[in-house]
């Protein structure tokens with residue numbers, strides 16, 4: 185039970201990678217809150233995960249300031265502090281070259297994947313600073329480190345997220361605070377299928393397969409590790 189008595193919030197915890205990370209944390213003893221936009225998906229994830237321990241869910245669109253305020257109040261009233269924040273929620277947008285990239289989709293993707301991460305992280309920092317061993321885990325992507333054709337706003341937003349990761353790690357290093365980013369690598373989820381419709385999902389690792397690095401970064405085993413990039417694939421149990 186590496187996460188006994190830890191509290192964790194996972195954005196986009198209703199599906200895919202976020203849902204698996206939530207289940208892994210609960211199984212390792214953490215109290216967990218998951219958030220996302222769709223209430224029905226949140227409810228079914230909560231029902232399934234609660235077989236293993238304590239999990240709560242709250243509807244929150246991370247770009248909606250009132251939703252972010254409600255979520256922050258919920259965490260504050262429930263725990264009075266936060267130990268682990270996993271910034272996982274994000275959207276793909278479209279796969280398109282820049283010349284054809286729709287401007288409204290560009291704005292939406294930057295808003296969710298970059299602005300939303302900033303709004304939520306800023307709002308939760310006071311609660312994270314009340315933890316003895318706070319850890320922020322930012323879920324990035326290979327195209328958040330190297331730009332590639334047709335990844336448009338998704339890639340640009342993830343580069344921005346990596347900047348936020350480095351800025352926070354630098355600003356908070358005197359507070360025993362860990363801020364790291366994780367590249368999941370190709371993983372069997374809805375977003376991956378949208379990005380690669382012709383790929384056979386069965387050839388990919390599942391979200392459960394890639395959870396070990398998220399456990400490491402949430403637990404005290406990663407004490408002192410900050411401002412780093414982790415490849416989830418390197419942590420898959422053989």
Ligand SMILES: NC(=O)c1ccc[n+]([C@@H]2O[C@H](COP(=O)([O-])OP(=O)(O)OC[C@H]3O[C@@H](n4cnc5c(N)ncnc54)[C@H](OP(=O)(O)O)[C@@H]3O)[C@@H](O)[C@H]2O)c1
Pocket residue numbers: 195196197198199200201202219220221222223225244245246247271272273274275296300323324325326367368369370371372373374375376
């Ligand atoms: N799967 C891969 O191969 C892969 C590879 C590299 C990086 N990643 C990264 O891994 C993370 C998880 O991806 P995934 O593949 O698990 O995606 P997914 O299956 O599409 O799940 C995304 C989650 O984010 C939530 N979400 C989306 N927009 C939101 C918003 N505005 N506010 C709150 N929640 C929101 C979704 O729920 P609602 O729609 O109900 O809000 C859902 O729970 C993402 O950051 C992604 O960029 C994935």
